[in-house]
Amino acid sequence: MSYLVGQVAGFAGVTVRTLHHYDDIGLLVPSERSHAGHRRYSDADLDRLQQILFYRELGFPLEEVAALLDDPDADPRAHLRRQHELLTARIEKLQKMATAVEQAMEARKMGLDLTPEEKFEVFGDHDPDQYADEVRERWGDTDAYRQSQQRTAAYTKEDWKRVTEEMEAIHQRMADLMTGGTPAASEAAMDTAEDHRRFINGTYYDCSHDMHTRLGEMYVADPRFTAMYDGIRPGLAVYLRDAILANAARHTS
DSSP, X not given: OOEEHHHHHHHHTOOHHHHHHHHHTXXXXXXXXXXXXXXXXXXXXXXXXXXXXXXXXXXXXXXXXXXXXXXXXXXXHHHHHHHHHHHHHHHHHHHHHHHXXXXXXXXXXXXXXXXXXXXXHHHTTOOGGGGHHHHHHHHTTSHHHHXXXXXXTTOOHHHHHHHHHHHHHHHHHHHHHHHTTOOTTSHHHHHHHHHHHHHHHHHTSOOOHHHHHHHHHHHXXXXXXXXXXXXXXXXXXXXXXXXXXXXXXXXXX
């Protein structure tokens, strides 16, 4: 079975112009042509296009993609294994960056005693201070902000690494529960939400169940929080919010 260029563009989410360009440079030459000269792509062509798009998403230039795919000694399964390793590494990095954004937006300025070099060591190429002005404007007059500033002022680089790892672990547990089909109002999800509240309470500022519910609502109402949590696992923002609300109701009933 073969497919027209417009069909392939629709499958892959690319433009027809992109496919024409790949053909022109020899990166993806369709296996067939119709009697009218129209490009027709085979299933093998689609497999190659998938590999191309994987590598492009990972930032490889087209010339390097071509060299990798045209290597006669390359095993197609080896390509998939390599791409899986690279994507897994990217996911881990994005999760760390997402945690850094959450920490910055939860009413405190991070790393007051860290050098810029140390900040980048902890958070990669993400600067958590980019939200500092907004944090001060929104919460600067609150007790929570002042308390968070006092607690975190003495944190060292190792403290921030530990904080990041602990928050990532909580996020991962919640995401795994959601993926496994565990209801947000289940005991397991509520217990994880309680761990989330205790983490904030012990790390930044006194976080009552009422304050925790307001944070949960913000995770869904603020598109930046939603994007951050859904970047860990699609739907996690709403799931976490629901678990937080259920946990608060459990403790206040």
